[in-house]
Amino acid sequence: MDTSQSPSRAERIDGPSVRIGALVPLSRPGWIEAGRHLLAGLDLAAREVNVTGGILGKPLELIVRDTAADPQRATAAVDELARLGAAALAGEYHSVVARAVAARADALGLPFLCSSAVLDALTEQPTDWVARLAPAQSHGWQIYADFLLSAGHRRIAVATQSSVYWASGTRILRDYLAPRGGTVLELDTGARAPKVVCDELVDHRVTALLLLVGYPEPAVPIVRSVRRDPRLAGILIGAPAGQPEFAEWATLLGREGTSIPFLRYLPERLSSLGVRVDAALRERLAEAPSFVAFEGYDTLTVLADVLRSQGVDRPLGTESWSRVVVEGTRGKIQFSRAPGISVWQWTWPPVQVADRDPDEPTRFRTLYVA
Structure with a gap:
């Protein structure tokens, strides 16, 4: 969809929802403020997706789980979200938690688009199930x-x-x-x-x-x-x-x-889309949005585009990430295989x-x- 324009009207959507699992730190010892901003971006984009017709006429449902910066808790959440039929996973801020999520998602064959964690070795071996928006550390x-x-x-x-x-x-x-x-x-x-x-x-x-x-x-x-x-x-x-x-x-x-x-991880000047999203996030957060909030918005925007392009019944894999060309709040998002990085990587976000x-x-x- 063209996210450079504000959603203007609700289109009819019905049928079973397309579920995306959102993993965010919302309690201590997690960085709660980072989790709150990440979730604000994810939720804003999800609501805009539904205003403009959902995913191929089906509503997008964001299922949120608090990781609390705990890798074991996050792994259990991945298993739960898989049982609930999530089409993909999104989010996470803490690198050690994102690494646990990526490992479990890879083992289950469940697509995971990591929003904010930067650790280079997000997985032990190269995988087609995991991609990342944040720059590698x-x-x-x-x-x-x-x-x-x-x-x-x-x-x-x-x-x-x-x-x-x-x-x-x-x-x-x-x-x-x-x-x-x-x-x-x-x-x-x-x-x-x-x-x-x-x-x-x-x-x-x-x-x-x-x-x-x-x-x-x-x-x-x-x-x-x-x-x-x-x-x-x-x-x-x-x-x-x-x-x-x-x-x-x-x-x-x-x-x-x-x-x-x-x-x-922001450009010197936001695009028109970035300016609009900035205003919406300020209203939601009652403060200036961090770059983490923009990472959340871009994550959900990318996943919605991929699911619309290939359909919700086909798993996201090599072809899915390599074909992404999405205009995000901080520039054009495309994924590639970067040397030394085991996941599909946006090369590169503004720094x-x-x-x-x-x-x-x-x-x-x-x-x-x-």
């Missing part, structure tokens, strides 16, 4: 490393926690920066209080500290400790995983949470480095564009 984080180098940072520290995702990010940064004259000092926050982290930053003459840790703990205490340490007045704090994108970050940290560059303006913490500044 190696792609986005290498762009972030280029930003650091362009800003003159060579002595970099990463505050880390035990996680496949954070370990992958550390490895990507180290492998990319080392041949270009950069060094990466790893500081395990499980063994260090924020004050100790500050001491080591001073001892190693670090110029940039990257937060590869959970949110709000321990990210928020680390930011406060560094910002309030006069020895570290000139240090850059960075958050490639995108923690400052959400309003709660500004609420918790205020001005201390500004000038912290993060990866943001920028942004931060919150210290003069107006609710406003974002674009610092670097790939």
Whole structure:
């Protein structure tokens, strides 16, 4: 369908619904705010699909399951959604959860379009059942490393926690920066209080500290400790995983949470479709939508287009993803096989480095564009 125009009237739809399972983190320890934005985008697109005739005359039904950042819970949800006859799965924000969803979906032969998780190794082996909208971690984080180098940072520290995702990010940064004259000092926050982290930053003459840790703990205490340490007045704090994108970050940290560059998957300017969706999402969320909300909208738009094109009775596979050409909120979406990536990948979504303006913490500044 042409999603560049606002839905203007309801068309007749009847018969059994076409079910899509939506997997989102809506409770702790999941990142609830990210889940809320992701679901807002998914739901908005689903409602627009139904306003414009559904899927080949059948209503689209979004069945939502809370993953709570728990891989086992997410795997059980995949099994349940398969029993309920879901035609496809959509969503998920946390990479370790998306990896569990992708593995189970692949085993069941159930199509999964991942909205927001970036871990390169989303599945152990190449699969035709899984595709992804978000850029692979190696792609986005290498762009972030280029930003650091362009800003003159060579002595970099990463505050880390035990996680496949954070370990992958550390490895990507180290492998990319080392041949270009950069060094990466790893500081395990499980063994260090924020004050100790500050001491080591001073001892190693670090110029940039990257937060590869959970949110709000321990990210928020680390930011406060560094910002309030006069020895570290000139240090850059960075958050490639995108923690400052959400309003709660500004609420918790205020001005201390500004000038912290993060990866943001939005173009410099939204298309006419993006502008319309932005307005609709603002109304739903009662705040500015994050890039995660746009990822949700684009996910459902792609799945609806694929199901309409090939019919709901044929499984989505190699031909389905390779034939996608959909105008999304952030550009034209097409999938391909990227080197080192085991799933069908949009190559590539727009990537920028942004931060919150210290003069107006609710406003974002674009610092670097790939």
